[in-house]
Amino acid sequence: MSTELDKTFDPAAIEAKWYSHWEENGLFRPERPDAVPFTIVNPPPNVTGSLHIGHALDNTLQDIVVRYERLRGKDALWVVGTDHAGIATQMVVERQLEERQDKRTNYSREDFVAKVWKWKAESGGQITRQLRRLGCSMDWSREQFTMDPHFTRAVVKVFVDLYNQGLIYRDKRLVNWDPKLKTAISDLEVETRETQGGFWHYKYPLADGAMLDSGADHIVVATTRPETMLADMAVAVHPEDERYRSVIGKDILQPITGRRLKVVADEHADPELGSGAVKVTPGHDFNDFEVGKRAGIRPAEMLNMFDAEARVVQTADGLIPQEFVGLDRFDARKLVVERMKEQGFLIPHVDKDGNEHDAEPRTIQTPYGDRGGVVIEPWLTDQWYVDAATLAQPPMQAVRDGRIEIVPKTWEKTFFNWMENIQPWCVSRQLWWGHRIPAWYDEDGKVYVAETEEEAQALAGDKALSRDPDVLDTWFSSALWPFATLGWPDTANPPRDGEVAARSADAGGSQPGEATAESPLHHPAGGPPPRAGEDLLSRHYPNDLLISGFDILFFWDARMAMQGMHFMGEVPWKRLYLHGLVRAPDGQKMSKSKGNVVDPLGLIDKYGADALRFFMAAMESQGRDIKMDDRRVEGYRNFATKLWNATRFCQANGIGASNSIKAPPARLAANQWIIGEIAQTVTKLDAAMADLRFDAAANTIYHFTWDRFCDWYLELIKPVFQGDEESPAAVETRAVAGWALDQILVMLHPFMPFITEELWHAQGDRSYELILAKWPEPEASVDAAATDAIDWVIQLTTATRAARSxxxxxxxxxxxxxxxxxxxxxxxxxxxxxxxxxxxxxxxxxxxxxxxxxxxxxxxxxxxxxxxxxxxxxxxxxxxxxxxxxxxxxxxxxxxxxxxxxxxxxxxxxxxxxxxxxxxxxxxxxxxxxxxxxxxxxxx
The missing domain is CATH 1.10.287.380 (Valyl-tRNA synthetase, C-terminal domain)
Structure with a gap:
């Protein structure tokens, strides 16, 4: 019995209803123990996050694939979870404290972390609720969090194993240092901004009477950061630069500190730029760090002139004048310029009008911390590093031999370029929130790495130990996502839902995972629990597919490949699909500062989730970014309305649900034609999905539904219902039309799940939901004569209508x-x-x-x-x-x-x-x- 549809299609009226129904009945991962597994994991969004347009694209594409594979009968598992987002989450909680004139340092580390867990329990689920609004059919019964106890155990094991294998070590190197947050940050957390600055030129006098061939007793150097000259350790010139060959190896003086430096030969110095000579501050510049190492300066010997807040500190040689010590870096810059000018070492810049200035005005590409909001300082510090160059070898081979397929293939070049030139991976962060590094030190500074303090103490004997205060970079833990979410290092299903809870407000020093009724770690919707004792790891690793933005190819994708292949001996996923960015209508990158950010939830409110999803799919062309276009989203809302009205037409003519997977028998040309069109559409759709051509797949079902079914087939069959309703032609046509509409609903479901589920049930009593239907198998050959005849009539009609118009x-x-x-x-x-x-x-x-x-x-x-x-x-x-x-x-x-x-x-x-x-x-x-x-x- 069909349910009469309202005259107007209202997305909001059906979306919440169907999502709750799917989730509460466990339909996102039905019981299919004998089916072929299909596995995909979502890039875990930050627990602090809210849905942005990039999330909407990424998760829509994943959901299309998962729903498609589920309809094809597979045991489709979409692993879902959130990342603990060390810096972002700690900042959120610290900001709340600041609002109450409070601060983190007023608490012990344990008490502050307890406050973070409390915030997570109360406010950390916003983005997961928003993913539901988008229609994402994730297995919420197995929702993961990168700080879950079972996940933390995996993280600790990986760190300890890599350390014992010599692949994790402690080293002194330059890092991106955020002076506001007082922690190292990754390259991805650095954003480059154009700032107006200066380019200063200075004379450094040669020592011991040395002279250039030109007769000059000095070398000119230039810098945009004059303050760093307080820690200069060399001046570099190109080895083939004739101007400086005679002074290579000679001493030169830094005027303010009086420090004697060597003139070193290094190809980093470009003879064509400026004077061809560059000052070298290896403790505060990434290029200079490498120049210094090539000049024989060990990192332990490199001078450090800043503390964690980027204030000047005395260097190891004690040569910085006392008036500079304690100054902020930018105040130190002003004083350096002033003193160098007073001593006659500043070379003024003369503008086009003949006026002198201390510096040449320059637009400078300046690194800023994306969260701290201050200029990043390259800082020499002791950190933990992963030997990424060694771990990168197996993934590169896997891409070469096809075990990992990168789609589009054009991204392979970028992948190899990054991996072949990979640097040691800094994995330590100076935060309180995150996975604590499992390392302990004795009074002599010797380190003991173990999974527990008891094991470390056993290694140290009776020596007193103190734990490393740092936590691990969140990219380190998320690199384990494809296998740690499946229970590794165990094979049994990890505990979920009520079995795991977070710290409560007064949890004190308790460990994450102790149950508290007031603060569950996850918020199940009441659906069935995960299957007890299921060996997820052997069944679902490796994953089949990863869908990711190209911008995290290096930070997440490549690192998952490294860790997965090292610990599992197998690739983490067989295919890696990289999509582009969603840009503003004018092609610019979206940013809050530009005011051109689009809120996907606003689009859902206005046009419905189905329309937004279809827009994302139809516009996702491999290798290209997407330009946001509200009119296109509105157009796909109109498409949904077209399908709604077509279904109402069917209902008005007695066309209801079909009970057949196979195409019904047909004698009328129009019916034979539509059966053949569906068979061809299924073939095209399958081919597009196999190639991950989301645009081709979306446009295939769009044009068939709108052009062939709604515009032509329904028009062709109208006369059949104007005569005897029980005539053989009418009976046949109702059967074929009902079957054809069912095929459309199934094929369209991955793209537009809400309206298709609603229409599926409106057409008649069903024994199962559309989300669990069977993918079309028409088992019908195309009737060439019928196809030719109907196509001929369509061509004649179209041509005549166009000419008339x-x-x-x-x-x-x-x-x-x-x-x-x-x-x-x-x-x-x-x-x-x-x-x-x-x-x-x-x-x-x-x-x-x-x-x-x-x-x-x-x-x-x-x-x-x-x-x-x-x-x-x-x-x-x-x-x-x-x-x-x-x-x-x-x-x-x-x-x-x-x-x-x-x-x-x-x-x-x-x-x-x-x-x-x-x-x-x-x-x-x-x-x-x-x-x-x-x-x-x-x-x-």
Whole structure:
């Protein structure tokens, strides 16, 4: 029994209803123990986050794939969870304390962490609720968190194992240091901004009477950061720069500190830039760090002139004048400039008007911390590092031999470029919130790395130990996502839901994972628990697919490949799909500072989740970014409305749910045609999904639904229902139409899950939800005769309607038509379907033979040309103009394509399918020119 649909499609009325139904009934991962597994993991969003447009794209694409594979009968597992987001989460809680005139340092580490757990329990679920609004069919019964006890155990084990294998070590190197947050941060957390600064030129005097060949007793150096000269350790020149060859190895003096430096030869110095000489501050510049190492300066010997807040401290050699010690870095800059100028070592910049200035104005690309909001300082400090170069080798080989397929393939070059030039990975952070590094030190500074303090103490004997205060970079823990979420290092299903809880407000020093009724770690929706004792690891690792933004290819994707292959001995996923960015309508990158950020939840409120999802899929073309376009989203809302109204038409004509996977038997041409069209659509859709061509898949089902089913098939079958409702034709047509609509709902479901589920049930009583339906298997061959006949009628109707529209002829006016040389197809269709042609094309009568003399227009269907007399119907001069315009357009296209095909570069470099299309288009336009010129000749 079908349910009568409302006249108006209202997305909001159905979305919350169906999502709750799916989740509460465990339909996102139905019981399919014998089915082929399919696994995908979501890039875990920050627990502090809210849904942005990039999340909407990323998760829509994942959901399309998961729903598609579920419909194909697979045991589809979509692992979901959130990242503890060390810096972001700690900042949120510290900001709350600041609002109460409180601060983190007023608490013990344990008490502050307890406050973070309390915040997580109360406020950490915003983004997971928003993912539900988008329609993401994740297995929420197994929701993960990177600080879950089982996950933490995996993180600790990985660290200890890598340390014992010599792949994690402690080292002194430069890091991106955030002086506000007082922690090292990753490159991804650094944003480059253009700032207005200066370029200062200074004279450094040569020592011991040394002179350049030019007779100068000094070398000119230039810098945008004068304060760093307080820690200069060398001046570098190019080894082949004739100007400086005589002083390489000589001493030079830093004027303020009086420090003696060496002039060193290094290819980093570019003879073409400035004076060709560069000051070298290895403790405060990434390039200088490498120059210093090549010059024989060990990191332990490199001078450090800043504390954690970027205030000047005395260097190890004690040569910084006391007036600088304690100054903020930018105050120190001003004083350095002042003192160098006073001592006569500043070389002023002379502008075009002859005026002197201390520095040349420069626009400088300046690194800022994306969260701290202050200028990042390269800082020499002891940190923990992973030997990424060693771990990168197996993933590179896996990509080379095809065990990991990167889609689009063009990203392989970037992948190899990063991996082949990879640097040691700094994995320690100076925070309180996160996975504590499992390392302890004795009084002599010797380190003991172990999974527990008891094990570390056993290694140290009776020596007193203190634990390393740092935590691990969140990218380190999220790199374990494909296997730690499946229970590794165990094989049993890790505990979930009520078995795991977070710290409560007064949890004190308790360990995460102790149950408290007031603060559950996760918020289950009441659905069934995960399957007890299930070996997820062996069944679902490796994952089948990872969908990711290209911007985290290095930070997350590559590191998952490293850790997965090292610890599991197998790739983490078989395919890696990299999508682009969603940009503002003008193509600019979205940012809050530009005010061009689009809120996906606002779009869902306005147009519905289905419309936003379909927009994302239809616009996702491999290797290209997406330009946001509200009108397109609105257009897909209109598409949903079209389908809604088509279903209402079906209901009004007694067309209900089908009980068949296989296509029903059909004798009528229209029914045979739609069955064949569905068979072809399923084939095209499967091919597009196999290639991860989301745009092709979306456009395939869109055009079939709108153009073939709604616009033509429903129009073709209308006359069937105007006679005897129980006639064989009517019975057959209701069966085929109901089956065809069901196939549309199933094929469209991955893209538009809400409206399709609603219409699925509105069409009749169902024994199962659409989310668990079976993917179409028409088991029907295409009836060539029926397809040709209906396509011929559609072409004739379309051509006639277009000509009428161009000439201003009333759509309802009936026109006579003549076909001088009909094909067998034309004769057969006109004889059998004259009534349909009259109703759709408004052509009657149709005669086979020559048309009477006089003005006429031409329309074509296939190879058949129809002459439609226009005497008394239309202004023939206007028709001539129309034909001339069309002919000129085809001449232009024909000649343009001819030039392209005649260009050897195009033929040699273009894809075969592009060349074939160009040739087909050229032939088409050549034929069109001939036809249109003949038509013009007929009009006289």
């Amino acid at each position: 161009e000439l201003g002829i009333s759509p309802g006016a009936k026109l006579a038509a003549f076909c001088p040389a009909p094909s067998p197809l034309a004769q057969r269709v006109v004889e059998r379907s004259a009534a349909a042609i009259e109703r759709l094309a408004r052509l009657t009568p149709i005669a086979f033979g020559e048309a009477p003399a006089g003005a006429a227009m031409q329309v074509a269907a296939g190879g058949d040309v129809f002459i439609v007399p226009l005497e008394g119907v239309i202004d023939t001069e206007a028709e001539k103009a129309r034909l001339s315009k069309a002919r000129d357009a085809s001449v232009k296209e024909r000649d343009s394509l001819g030039k392209r095909l005649g260009n050897p570069a195009f033929v040699e470099k273009a894809k075969p399918e592009a060349i074939e299309k160009a040739r087909a288009d050229h032939a088409h336009h050549s034929a069109e020119v001939e036809r249109l010129e003949a038509a013009l000749a007929r009009l006289g």
